[in-house]
Amino acid sequence: MDIWLAALQTVFQPTTLFFILAGVMLGTVLGAIPGLNSTMGTALLIPFTFAMAPENGLALLAAVYCGGTFGGSISAILFNVPGAPEAAATGFDGYPMAQKGQAGEALGYAIMSSVIGGIFSVLVLTLVSPQLAEVGLTFSQPEYFALAVAALTLIASLGGAGMAKAFIAGLIGLLLATVGIDEMTADPRFTFGGKALLGGINFIPAIIGAFAVGEILAKAEEGKGLHGEHLTIKVSTKLPNVRELLRLKWTILRSAVIGTAIGILPGVGATTAAFIGYSEAVRWSKHPEKFGTGVPEGIAGPETANNAATGGAMVPLLTLGIPGSATTAVIIGGFLVHGLQPGPMLFLNQPKLMYTIFIAMYVANICMLFAGLLVAKIFANFRRVRYSILGPVIFVFAAIGSFGIRNDMTDLWIMFACGIVGYFFKKFKYPIAPMIIGLVLGPLTEVSLRKGMFMADYQLSLFLMRPIAGTILAVAVASVLWNLYSVFIKKGKASLEEIE
Amino acid sequence: MLKGELIFALLIFVVSLFLYWVTGSFGTGTVLQGSQMGPAFWPRLLLGALLLLSVVVSVGTIRKIAREKAWGESLLTMDRGKVRFFAAIGLGVAYLILLPVLGFIAITPVFMIAFMLLLGEKSKGWIIGVSIAMTAIIVVLFTKAMYVPLPRGVWLFREFSLLFY
Numbered sequence: 001m002d003i004w005l006a007a008l009q010t011v012f013q014p015t016t017l018f019f020i021l022a023g024v025m026l027g028t029v030l031g032a033i034p035g036l037n038s039t040m041g042t043a044l045l046i047p048f049t050f051a052m053a054p055e056n057g058l059a060l061l062a063a064v065y066c067g068g069t070f071g072g073s074i075s076a077i078l079f080n081v082p083g084a085p086e087a088a089a090t091g092f093d094g095y096p097m098a099q100k101g102q103a104g105e106a107l108g109y110a111i112m113s114s115v116i117g118g119i120f121s122v123l124v125l126t127l128v129s130p131q132l133a134e135v136g137l138t139f140s141q142p143e144y145f146a147l148a149v150a151a152l153t154l155i156a157s158l159g160g161a162g163m164a165k166a167f168i169a170g171l172i173g174l175l176l177a178t179v180g181i182d183e184m185t186a187d188p189r190f191t192f193g194g195k196a197l198l199g200g201i202n203f204i205p206a207i208i209g210a211f212a213v214g215e216i217l218a219k220a221e222e223g224k225g226l227h228g229e230h231l232t233i234k235v236s237t238k239l240p241n242v243r244e245l246l247r248l249k250w251t252i253l254r255s256a257v258i259g260t261a262i263g264i265l266p267g268v269g270a271t272t273a274a275f276i277g278y279s280e281a282v283r284w285s286k287h288p289e290k291f292g293t294g295v296p297e298g299i300a301g302p303e304t305a306n307n308a309a310t311g312g313a314m315v316p317l318l319t320l321g322i323p324g325s326a327t328t329a330v331i332i333g334g335f336l337v338h339g340l341q342p343g344p345m346l347f348l349n350q351p352k353l354m355y356t357i358f359i360a361m362y363v364a365n366i367c368m369l370f371a372g373l374l375v376a377k378i379f380a381n382f383r384r385v386r387y388s389i390l391g392p393v394i395f396v397f398a399a400i401g402s403f404g405i406r407n408d409m410t411d412l413w414i415m416f417a418c419g420i421v422g423y424f425f426k427k428f429k430y431p432i433a434p435m436i437i438g439l440v441l442g443p444l445t446e447v448s449l450r451k452g453m454f455m456a457d458y459q460l461s462l463f464l465m466r467p468i469a470g471t472i473l474a475v476a477v478a479s480v481l482w483n484l485y486s487v488f489i490k491k492g493k494a495s496l497e498e499i500e
Numbered sequence: 501m502l503k504g505e506l507i508f509a510l511l512i513f514v515v516s517l518f519l520y521w522v523t524g525s526f527g528t529g530t531v532l533q534g535s536q537m538g539p540a541f542w543p544r545l546l547l548g549a550l551l552l553l554s555v556v557v558s559v560g561t562i563r564k565i566a567r568e569k570a571w572g573e574s575l576l577t578m579d580r581g582k583v584r585f586f587a588a589i590g591l592g593v594a595y596l597i598l599l600p601v602l603g604f605i606a607i608t609p610v611f612m613i614a615f616m617l618l619l620g621e622k623s624k625g626w627i628i629g630v631s632i633a634m635t636a637i638i639v640v641l642f643t644k645a646m647y648v649p650l651p652r653g654v655w656l657f658r659e660f661s662l663l664f665y
Contacts, residue, residue: 051647164556168512171553175519175546182539187527189539190519213592220619221585388619389626392612393634395592400604400638404648412596420589428505446542453537 007355010055011363019056020360023063024367028375030064031071036394037084038068039327039433040211044394046204046333047401054338055353059360061334062314065327066364067371069270069310070114073303074376077106078235086270086306089278093291093298100294104238109299111372112240113252117304118365120256121263121311125318126358128264129347132319136344139320141452142469147322148445150476151266151437162429163483169425170434176201177442184450196410203439204333205402209415210432212398214422216391237376240296248300251281259305263312269325270306270313277305311361317342318354322441326433329440337405502568506561513554520547587618603653603661608635639665 010016030041041064049057072087077094090110097106139147152170179190180200191197245252255277262273281301282288291298313324321343323329335342340350347354402415425432456462464470527539565571595611612631621627642648643665652661 047648048641164553164560168550168553168557171546171550172512175543175550178543178546182527185527185539187539189526189543190522192522217585217588220588221581223581223584223620386621386626388616388621389630391619392615393630395615396608396612396634396638399595399599400642400648400650403651404642407649409596409600409651412599416592416596419592424508428508450537450542458536 003351003355004359006352007359010352010356011059011359016056016059016356016360017363019052019060020063020363021367021371023060024067024364024371025375027064027067027069028071028074028368028371029379031068031087032074032083032375032379033390036215036390037072037211038065039330040208040215041068042327042330042334043204043207043211044397044401046330046337047404049334050337050404054335054340055356055360057338058331058334058353058357059364061331062357062361063364063367065331066118066307066310066361067368068327069307070111070118070303070368070372071375073110073114073299074107074372074379077110077299078103078376078379086274086309087302088271089274089302090299090306092278092302093294093296095294096292097294097296097299102294103235105240105296106294106299107235107237107372107376108239109248109296110303111237111369111376112245113248113255113300113304114307114372115365115369116252117256117259117306117308118310118368119362120304121260121308122358122361122365123311124260125311125315125361128315129319129354129358132315133344133347136320137348139344139468140466141448141455142463142466143472144320144444145448145452146469146472146476147266147316147320148441148448150472151316151322151441152434152445153476153480154265154268162431163480165428165430166434169430169432170438172421173435173438173440174442174445175438176206176435177203177439178446183443183447199406201414201439202405202411203436204337204405205411205415206418206439207330207333207436208398208402209418210422210425210436212394213415213419214426214432216395217419217423218426219387219391235376237373239373244296248296250284251297251300252304254280254284255301255304256308259308260312262305263309263324264315265312266316266322266324269327270309273309273312274302274306278302307365314357314361318357319344319347321346321444323437326436329433329437332440502561502565503571506558506565509554509557509561513551513558516547516550516554520544520551523547584618588615591615591618600651601653601657603657604650605635605639605661605664606653606657608638 011020026045027038027041030036031038042061045061045064049060052060068084069086072082072084073090073094074083076082076087076091077098080091080095082088082091094106094110097103152174177200179197180188181198182189188198240248258277258280259270259273262268262276263270278298278301281297282291285291285297287295309325313328316322316324317328317331321332321341323332332342335346340346340353398415398419399412402411403409405411421435422432424430425435452463453460464473523540523543526543591611591614595607598607609631612634613627616627616631639650642650650661650665652658652665
């Protein structure tokens with residue numbers, strides 16, 4: 001209880017509250033602008049959090065994450081252009097509703113279900129995390145190896161089409177993580193005789209490059225939407241009343257549970273949650289034929305689920321140090337710049353910081369109510385942002401942010417190189433998230449495997465026979481096999497293109 | 501597009517093969533014995549998987565090209581988009597090379613203006629206003645609030661930077 005009070009005190013300091021509110025606003029704006037998202041936003045912000053107290057910095061990042069996940073729905077509803085992939089499903093019914101002249105109502109439903117989904121998931125986070133962290137303390141190398149493998153295989157197998165490409169992306173991330181001095185034997189690897197890469201590839205510049213610079217290069221080539229167009233829609237957001245909300249209670253509850261559960265799975269996040277939330281809303285509805293024409297259930301389903309995934313994704317991050325989504329992988333950077341390693345030990349050593357993050361996320365979700373109303377208003381009456389102005393500004397921020405981590409020009413070149421890789425990934429439809437998760441989890445995966453095998457005297461059976469590690473690995477392998485099976489069998493023909 | 505995709509997959513294959521060769525020099529003097537997992541073990545495992553998967557993707561792409569009879573598509577059409585893309589890369593490289601030489605405050609507004617013009621921005625007010633304002637904001641934010649020593653450049657440029665930070 002004392003811990004809760006101490007954490008409450010921290011969160012309700014004016015500076016922390018300010019950072020949370022600013023974070024939610026910023027996240028919502030970033031989410032609403034197509035081409036920007038909360039992953040890129042958190043990546044660009046990490047260098048700034050360096051200068052803040054850890055609890056402020058992490059509260060800010062968590063708030064951006066919450067706001068960003070909701071923000072995409074604003075542009076999805078108003079313009080049918082989802083600001084972020086997790087909002088794509090919200091547009092299915094949100095945009096038709098807006099076209100019927102009910103844009104305000106649609107936004108209201110989106111805001112309310114986001115807030116409820118978000119708060120529900122933080123509740124689960126608060127209840128589950130301390131227990132899970134205790135279990136996590138008993139984990140040894142094989143368990144961590146199994147968890148890391150599970151995170152990587154899940155993101156690859158559930159990441160939509162193109163499983164082989166997703167695995168390639170993940171493997172490239174893991175490979176990038178091996179650059180530098182080998183942790184176990186101190187041998188230099190892939191440094192090509194130079195000093196620049198001895199310290200390894202810092203993953204913050206890599207993330208900033210892959211997400212921000214890659215996007216800028218792609219936009220430069222595309223040329224579309226660089227100038228913006230005049231889009232003025234008069235919208236006044238109308239929040240649903242209690243009766244309207246009660247009508248949606250089962251949809252919201254179902255999606256909240258689905259979203260949180262999917263968020264907790266390592267590696268899969270809000271986008272998957274939103275699509276499953278939508279399809280379950282359709283499946284359980286008495287009038288499935290009305291979906292797509294602009295029904296509130298079609299907004300509440302995905303929008304509750306994607307925001308519920310934010311709290312869920314924080315569970316494995318805070319308790320085990322395994323990111324539950326691309327953005328939480330980036331948030332690990334927020335811990336690392338303060339010399340903190342997220343995981344069960346952090347729960348033991350810095351419980352106040354953990355509870356501060358919990359409370360900050362509650363507050364962030366409540367702030368979303370106001371941020372949502374405000375940003376929706378501004379956004380609806382505002383000219384579309386011109387990328388020809390925004391792109392160069394983001395580039396400079398990305399460059400200086402990368403430089404600021406270690407004051408090293410090498411990091412800038414790493415950022416730029418990863419930007420070019422990110423561009424080609426985007427162009428040839430390789431997902432970027434597995435690469436980032438691979439880069440983040442690389443050291444853990446390798447070291448836990450090699451140390452674990454050393455402990456087991458290099459007998460694979462001893463390594464695999466540990467109950468928790470064995471179970472997790474079996475589930476991970478089964479999920480890949482299941483996906484291969486459904487690609488090969490369900491679709492009737494074996495075709496390489498589909499797994500590729 | 502499909503041919504580009506194929507080349508990208510083949511590139512991953514070739515680079516993986518090269519890096520696999522590089523791992524041969526890892527930890528030649530290590531204390532770990534043959535069957536124990538030395539520094540080359542993990543990278544080789546990853547590279548092996550990459551080699552395999554890049555073949556899977558390549559074969560899949562070749563079949564797609566054959567089916568869609570896309571062998572004839574030209575590989576690189578230098579349309580305006582491509583020109584903009586390569587110019588953006590050139591600008592980025594130039595910025596990174598010149599940053600430690602000319603210093604942040606001297607090169608950044610020039611870079612931003614050039615980049616905005618490249619992306620087709622027409623409004624002179626926006627171009628000049630945003631470039632100068634953003635440079636000023638970043639200088640204040642990073643040097644005064646966050647104590648990040650931004651690159652100052654050399655010689656006269658260093659003197660110029662020192663006027664501000």
